[in-house]
Amino acid sequence: MEKLTIALSKGRPAKHTIETLEAADMQFIDFHEKSRKLVFYNVDESIKLIFVKAVDVPTYVERGAADIGIVGKDNILESRAEVYELLDLGIGKCKFSVAGFPNYSIDANRPLTVATKYPNVAEKHFSRKGQEIETVKLNGSVELAPLIGLADVIVDIVETGNTLKENGLTVLEDIDDISTRLIVNKASFATKATEVRSFIDQLNNALERTP
Ligand SMILES: Nc1ncnc2c1ncn2[C@@H]1O[C@H](COP(=O)(O)OP(=O)(O)OP(=O)(O)O)[C@@H](O)[C@H]1O
Ligand SMILES: O=P(O)(O)OC[C@H]1O[C@H](OP(=O)(O)OP(=O)(O)O)[C@H](O)[C@@H]1O
Numbered sequence: 001m002e003k004l005t006i007a008l009s010k011g012r013p014a015k016h017t018i019e020t021l022e023a024a025d026m027q028f029i030d031f032h033e034k035s036r037k038l039v040f041y042n043v044d045e046s047i048k049l050i051f052v053k054a055v056d057v058p059t060y061v062e063r064g065a066a067d068i069g070i071v072g073k074d075n076i077l078e079s080r081a082e083v084y085e086l087l088d089l090g091i092g093k094c095k096f097s098v099a100g101f102p103n104y105s106i107d108a109n110r111p112l113t114v115a116t117k118y119p120n121v122a123e124k125h126f127s128r129k130g131q132e133i134e135t136v137k138l139n140g141s142v143e144l145a146p147l148i149g150l151a152d153v154i155v156d157i158v159e160t161g162n163t164l165k166e167n168g169l170t171v172l173e174d175i176d177d178i179s180t181r182l183i184v185n186k187a188s189f190a191t192k193a194t195e196v197r198s199f200i201d202q203l204n205n206a207l208e209r210t211p
Contacts, residue, residue, distance in 0.1 A: 002192045004047050004199060007066035009054035009075070013092040013180050017070050020089060024206035047199070058083060058183065067188035068199060073178040074157060078118045084189055087182035087200055089207060096121060096175035099164050100146055100153035104172060106131065113152045115145030122155040125175050143167045 008017055018031070028040040028049055040049040052060055057071035058081035069083070072092055076085060096118070106112055111132040116122045119135040126133045136151050143163055145151040153172060164170060182203065184196055 001046060002195050003045070004068060004188075004192065004195050005066045006047060006049050006199075007052050007057045007060040007069040007071075008049060009057050009069075009071045010051045011054055013054070013070075013072060014051070016091045017089070017180060020091065020203065020206060020210075023210060024202045026202070046195075055079070061183050061185050064185050064187060067185050067192055067196060069183045070180060071183065073176070073181050074118065074121070076181060076183060077124075077176065078120050080120060081183075082186065083183040084186060085181050085183050087204060089180040089182065089203075092178070092180040094157050094159040094178050096125075096155065096178060097158045097171045098125070098153050098155055098173040098175065099143075099158065099169050100172050101168065102170045104153065106153070106172075113150075114155055115142055115151035115153075116155040117142060118155055121175065125155065143169055 008014060026042055026047065028042055030037065031040055038051045041047065050066060054071055054075050057069040058076050058079035060066040061069035061083050062081040070089065074096060076083070108131060111134050112126065113136060114122045114126070114133045115136040115138050117138060117140070119137050122133060122135050136145065138145065142154045142156045145154055146169060147167060155175065157178065158164060158171060161171070182200065189196055
């Protein structure tokens, strides 16, 4: 039996993902110990779990350092990684939006300055619409950019909309729905087909049992 390496994103979606794995009867040794460990095994060591930064999960999977990854669709789209996306876990739901001041009207005749953590997503969205943009890559607090004149609009994740509202901004356009997805390395999908399929089925069954 081939061993599987699964890359999980640390941070916000981790708790829910772990609950889903446990609901699928996958128990990992020392999982709940308070520690800085980044590698865990299940009881028969057939599955190795590694915790990586969300933004790096698609890279691990594309390069075969992990057979499977569980990560937000936002990171998959931004990475442009060549992987198979095979399951929507239905958790970590939010969306990608263009946001700015209410009533802001985009002038198609001049480049739009867009602040974002996701420059590839922004480029793709606006190039489809034929709008030229200049991206300003930020790593957080993106909503600040229009407020201080660093950008005309932002492309960011919106969940409750509270961050936008509390900063006097609003959604101007929706881009894509986001949730946590399961991705698979293309070679592993062929060489470890049985193990990959059984892991996905087990997870899927647990998701179907969860209301
Ligand atoms: N309100 C939200 N804001 C941001 N991400 C959300 C939200 N709701 C769900 N998500 C999901 O959670 C992921 C963010 O997780 P995490 O906190 O680990 O990322 P991060 O903020 O990019 O990481 P870091 O703070 O280490 O840079 C996103 O990739 C997205 O898929
Ligand atoms: O619609 P809401 O429910 O308000 O959630 C959206 C906010 O949450 C995320 O930020 P995060 O907390 O990850 O902080 P950072 O990106 O500024 O570091 C995202 O970048 C938005 O700012």
